[in-house]
Amino acid sequence: MINRLLVANRGEIARRIFATCRAMGVQTVAVHSDADADAPFAAEADQAVRLPGNTPGETYLRVDLILDAARRTGADAVHPGYGFLAENAEFAAAVTDAGLTWVGPPAKVIAAMGDKLAAKALLAEAGVPMLPSWTDSDEITDFPVLVKASAGGGGRGMRIVRTADELAEAVASARREAAAAFGDGTVFIERYVERGRHVEVQIFGDTHGRVVALGDRECSIQRRHQKIVEEAPAVVPERVRTALHEAAVAAGRAVDYLGAGTVEFLLAPGGEFFFLEMNTRLQVEHPVTELCTGLDLVGLQLLVAEGEPLPADLPGSTGHAIEVRLCAEDATAGWRPDTGTLHRFSVGAVVTEFGGLAGPGLRLDSGVVAGSVVGVHYDSMLAKLIAWGRTRAEATRLLAGALARAELHGVSTNRDLLVRVLRSPAFAAVEIDTGFLDRHPEVFDPLLPTDQVPLTALAAALSGAAHRRATAPVLSGLPSGWRNVPAVPQVIRLVQSDGHEIEIRYRLDRTGRLTDWGSTAPDSDAAGSADPPTVALVEATPDRVVLDVDGVRRGYRVRRVGSAVFVDGPDGAASLTELPRLPLPTTEVGAGSLLAPLPGAVTRVHVQVGQRVTAGDPLLTLEAMKLEHPVLAPIDGVVAELPVPTGGQVQAGAVLAVIDSSPAPADLEPSNPEEDPR
Numbered sequence: 001m002i003n004r005l006l007v008a009n010r011g012e013i014a015r016r017i018f019a020t021c022r023a024m025g026v027q028t029v030a031v032h033s034d035a036d037a038d039a040p041f042a043a044e045a046d047q048a049v050r051l052p053g054n055t056p057g058e059t060y061l062r063v064d065l066i067l068d069a070a071r072r073t074g075a076d077a078v079h080p081g082y083g084f085l086a087e088n089a090e091f092a093a094a095v096t097d098a099g100l101t102w103v104g105p106p107a108k109v110i111a112a113m114g115d116k117l118a119a120k121a122l123l124a125e126a127g128v129p130m131l132p133s134w135t136d137s138d139e140i141t142d143f144p145v146l147v148k149a150s151a152g153g154g155g156r157g158m159r160i161v162r163t164a165d166e167l168a169e170a171v172a173s174a175r176r177e178a179a180a181a182f183g184d185g186t187v188f189i190e191r192y193v194e195r196g197r198h199v200e201v202q203i204f205g206d207t208h209g210r211v212v213a214l215g216d217r218e219c220s221i222q223r224r225h226q227k228i229v230e231e232a233p234a235v236v237p238e239r240v241r242t243a244l245h246e247a248a249v250a251a252g253r254a255v256d257y258l259g260a261g262t263v264e265f266l267l268a269p270g271g272e273f274f275f276l277e278m279n280t281r282l283q284v285e286h287p288v289t290e291l292c293t294g295l296d297l298v299g300l301q302l303l304v305a306e307g308e309p310l311p312a313d314l315p316g317s318t319g320h321a322i323e324v325r326l327c328a329e330d331a332t333a334g335w336r337p338d339t340g341t342l343h344r345f346s347v348g349a350v351v352t353e354f355g356g357l358a359g360p361g362l363r364l365d366s367g368v369v370a371g372s373v374v375g376v377h378y379d380s381m382l383a384k385l386i387a388w389g390r391t392r393a394e395a396t397r398l399l400a401g402a403l404a405r406a407e408l409h410g411v412s413t414n415r416d417l418l419v420r421v422l423r424s425p426a427f428a429a430v431e432i433d434t435g436f437l438d439r440h441p442e443v444f445d446p447l448l449p450t451d452q453v454p455l456t457a458l459a460a461a462l463s464g465a466a467h468r469r470a471t472a473p474v475l476s477g478l479p480s481g482w483r484n485v486p487a488v489p490q491v492i493r494l495v496q497s498d499g500h501e502i503e504i505r506y507r508l509d510r511t512g513r514l515t516d517w518g519s520t521a522p523d524s525d526a527a528g529s530a531d532p533p534t535v536a537l538v539e540a541t542p543d544r545v546v547l548d549v550d551g552v553r554r555g556y557r558v559r560r561v562g563s564a565v566f567v568d569g570p571d572g573a574a575s576l577t578e579l580p581r582l583p584l585p586t587t588e589v590g591a592g593s594l595l596a597p598l599p600g601a602v603t604r605v606h607v608q609v610g611q612r613v614t615a616g617d618p619l620l621t622l623e624a625m626k627l628e629h630p631v632l633a634p635i636d637g638v639v640a641e642l643p644v645p646t647g648g649q650v651q652a653g654a655v656l657a658v659i660d661s662s663p664a665p666a667d668l669e670p671s672n673p674e675e676d677p678r
Contacts, residue, residue: 001306002026002077002101006070007045008091009081010060011367012383013282014041017079019354020298029073031066033059035375041367047073054377060084063091067098077101077305079298083379086281087114103305105205105258105280112255113278116150117188123275126254128247131266131274133190137167144192147171149178149185155225156181160192173621176603177628193274195433197267198222199234201248202289204300205257208309213245214297215289215317219264220432221421223335228414229421230285231322232292235392235430240271251278260286260301269433284384287365288321291357291388319360320392322399324418326408327380331417332444332498336597336629337380339652342372343410343561347385349402360389362402374411376599376624382413396422404447409559409566409575412497416447416572448572453502454519454532456574459545459556460565461492461504462514464578467542467560489516493579494565501579513537594631594657596650600624605646607657611639619657622650637661 005021006029007014014030018041021028030045035054042048049069051059059065061084070078078095080086080103089111095102104110113119117135124130134140147170149157157178159170171187179185197220205211218234219227234241248263255278262283264276286297293315304310329337345368351361366383368374374382385403389395400422408415420443421427426436437443448456489505496502506517514537538546538553545556557568565576604621607613613633620642622629641658644650 002103002302004029004046004073004075005077005079005103005302006031006066006073006075007041007079007081008060008066008085009079009083010036010039010041010378012041012365012381013081013083013284013367015044015367016354016365017081017298018044020296020302023296024299024302026302029069029075031060031069033377035373035377039367039372040369049073054375056084056377063088063094066091067094067100070095070098070100075100077103077302079103079301080281082279082281082284087279089114101305103259103301105255105261109255109257110280113280114151116148116277119278120275123251123254123278126250128251128254128275129273131190131193133188135188137171137189140164140167140189142191144194146190146192147174147187148190149174149182150188151178151182151184151186155222157185157187158225161189173628180623193266193268195269195435196220197234197433198227198264198276199236199244199267199273200262200264200283201244202283202286202297203248203252203257203261203263204297204304204310205252205259205261206304206310207258207307209256210310211249211252211257212310212314213248214293214295214314216241216244217285217288218432219285220434221427221436222434223331223414223437225434227285228325228327228418229322230288231320231392231395232288233317233320236267237271240267240273244273247273247275251275259304260297284325284381285323287363287384287386288323289317291321291363291386292317292319294318294356296356319388319390320395321386321388322392322395322422323384323386324399324403324422325381325414326383326385326403326418327414328374328382328411329380329414330412331414333597334629337376337624338412339374339376339598340411342368342370342374342382342408343564344407344559344566345370345372345382345409346407347402348405350385357388360387360394360398362387362398393428396428404572405568407557407559407566407568408573409561410564412575416445417443419447420445446572448569448574452569452571453496453574454504455535455547455549455554456556456567456569456571457492457494457502457504457519457576458506458517458535459547459569460494460558460567460574460576460578461490461506462537462540462545463542463556463558463567464492464560464565465490465508466540466545470542494576495579497575508537512540593655594619594634594659596622596652596654596656597629598624598652600629600650602644602646602648602650602656603628605642605644607639607642609639609642613637613639613659620644622656631656633659635659635661 004027007017018028028045030042030048032042051065053059085091089107093107144162147159157174159174161167161170174187175185201216202214216234217232219230221229251263260282262279265273267273350364353364363386368382387395387399400419404419489507492504502521507515533550536548547554559566563578567574600622603623606618614636617633618630620631637659640660
């Protein structure tokens with residue numbers, strides 16, 4: 001029997017496992033890097049052991065340090081969570097050799113399924129349908145194809161290739177990313193199925209030879225081949241569901257599977273499906289299966305690891321559950337991850353955290369809380385929000401509404417994109433596949449309409465005035481913003497998260513009534529309002545502003561952190577920065593400079609100084625938060641400077657390259673030889 005469990009992972013999955021342990025009376029041990037010393041999961045464990053360092057290679061991937069932590073704390077079992085060492089056969093064997101209980105399939109099963117090429121060959125013999133694949137790129141004649149990492153998943157080391165000219169670079173890039181993520185740069189190539197759907201089956205095996213399917217999930221909506229929206233059950237015909245479950249169970253039986261696992265398939269438009277991979281661990285999206293079945297999958301993992309049989313009567317799936325992955329990233333800037341302090345993290349109407357639901361409602365599995373610091377060392381996922389409803393439409397509406405009203409301050413997130421996806425007609429009609437985001441660019445639009453930005457900025461300005469009046473050392477009883485000379489308005493300048501500036505002008509009379517207001521956007525016509533609506537001020541406090549806009553009351557929640565202003569209104573949220581009235585002189589960055597958007601390492605430099613480039617050409621590749629991010633030329637010009645070499649580490653704001661946009665000599669207007677310059 002397991003008495004003390006060490007979780008060799010971090011973030012929300014560590015907290016999720018601890019929640020089940022507390023319910024079962026199992027003591028818990030956390031391991032944490034220096035960057036995670038103050039993280040919620042480290043605080044929630046009964047004991048926590050520091051792994052000196054910050055990068056995964058220094059900490060969460062160190063088998064010796066994790067086993068030493070188990071020995072020092074008296075842990076008798078290890079749960080790997082997902083990611084890091086979860087599918088590392090050597091780690092599983094080392095845990096078992098140390099006399100500890102391994103919560104997962106045996107090392108031989110992990111090894112067999114960890115090599116994607118070997119797994120395909122083995123399961124093909126068991127009758128599981130397969131896509132054609134190659135290891136030699138010279139054998140490929142038909143496109144498109146998909147380059148995949150053999151040693152891992154999660155979208156890392158994966159590239160779609162549509163022409164032969166793109167293949168060599170795609171393979172090289174995939175190898176680099178796979179080597180960085182999994183320590184193995186081996187890749188292979190599969191036929192790419194256009195408009196394919198990603199459907200997976202949750203399987204479970206016990207030590208008594210039983211392998212069962214516990215439902216299926218739809219995971220087609222992905223960015224960079226990583227899932228961001230998952231749901232259970234998948235919306236497929238029952239004959240297809242039955243065949244999927246049978247193939248998944250056959251795959252599990254072929255390797256004597258033990259514990260929780262997922263068999264992933266690619267579903268073609270005609271209903272034909274093909275094996276993708278078997279993940280020998282708990283999946284990120286396991287909560288949707290838990291909410292539809294009422295099962296605690298982590299609890300089942302622990303019971304199976306102790307040698308107990310699976311329950312004789314396992315429940316079927318009822319209702320519908322949908323999960324979204326909330327990530328610290330800018331979806332409109334190539335999925336660029338973001339870092340910083342999460343000043344506020346509040347999702348209203350959440351019924352439970354890390355647990356089941358008795359009826360329709362919301363579950364939150366989060367790795368962060370207000371005040372958490374989002375760093376550069378780990379994945380960008382902050383939390384998962386999951387809704388269960390009696391129908392798919394009910395779950396969708398519940399999830400989209402809660403997500404839209406959530407207060408997320410301090411880092412950029414993909415919240416707006418997720419809400420747009422959930423509210424899209426295509427999602428409602430189940431017109432989804434792995435190319436959903438490519439075909440629906442409208443979901444990248446922010447929730448806050450452009451014509452509502454001035455009102456949101458006005459709310460920020462009025463809140464700021466109320467804040468300054470409330471904290472004024474003298475004359476605090478004077479109406480905020482009142483002027484003895486009515487011709488002179490208050491002027492507040494703010495910068496939006498996209499860098500555009502907006503200027504708000506307003507007047508308040510001695511009774512505090514808003515008598516006039518307007519806005520201009522010096523660097524963006526879209527944000528300005530030539531004919532603003534009629535607005536009356538109903539209430540203005542440092543935290544809340546209520547405006548009457550053409551007879552309709554609109555409430556805005558406002559939070560301030562220094563010069564940063566976060567406004568959550570009825571149409572969407574805005575992150576603004578209030579500019580000082582008398583700005584201090586700052587150092588200017590040279591024209592044509594490209595700055596690092598976040599800390600990282602330059603893994604490749606594609607150009608050299610003096611080379612002419614056009615807008616969109618790749619200049620270099622920056623690796624940050626476990627993913628490669630291409631840095632492209634924003635303008636035509638000549639590469640004037642490349643201050644960071646391959647392998648160089650950079651901080652956010654560092655100059656990566658400088659492009660001189662001056663025209664080339666050939667582009668200059670030729671002089672007229674007939675003209676006399678004298």
